[in-house]
Amino acid sequence: MDADRPDGACSAQVPLQNSTAEGSFGLHRMRYHAPALIEFDVRGAISDEDARGITGFIVEHTRMFPDVLFLVDVAGLDAVSLGARKLAAASAQQVAYRVMAFHGATFQARLLVTLTVGAMRLLSGTRTEVRFFKTAVEARKWLGERHCALYPATTGAA
DSSP states (O other): OTTSSSTTTOOOOOOOSSEEEEETTEEEEEETTTTTTTEEEEEEEEEEHHHHHHHHHHHHHHOOOOOOEEEEEEEEEEEEEHHHHHHHHHHHTTTTEEEEEESOOOOOHHHHHHHHHHHHHHHHHHOOOEESSSSHHHHHHHHHHHHHHOOOOTTTOO
């Protein structure tokens, strides 16, 4: 519910005004927004070393939350190493990857993401909602709707 709206409805705005933590791993940039949102800009290939930093950042900031949301720009994704895919899949046992919105995906990026998320689901036994969008605006809108459903008390407060 949104206190700024008279009808009390959710405004479906993802709280991205202020990040509470940022990290860079190789060419990739991550931002954490409370209560449980990770914004991730992928640029180039994700190496094993990049993946260790990325998963460490995610686990550090979100392991205590039952539903973690991700907004991921994969327009610049070139490749993901086998070790990075394995590490991402294994991290699903520590992080509740609940909602993932990807935008800018090429066919190759979409395939890599789909395979990696499939492995995450198998290892964790959870159901992660995944959607692909052409633009960041579309991805943010859908993620905002999911944010409202999962964290109604914090929507509009950030």
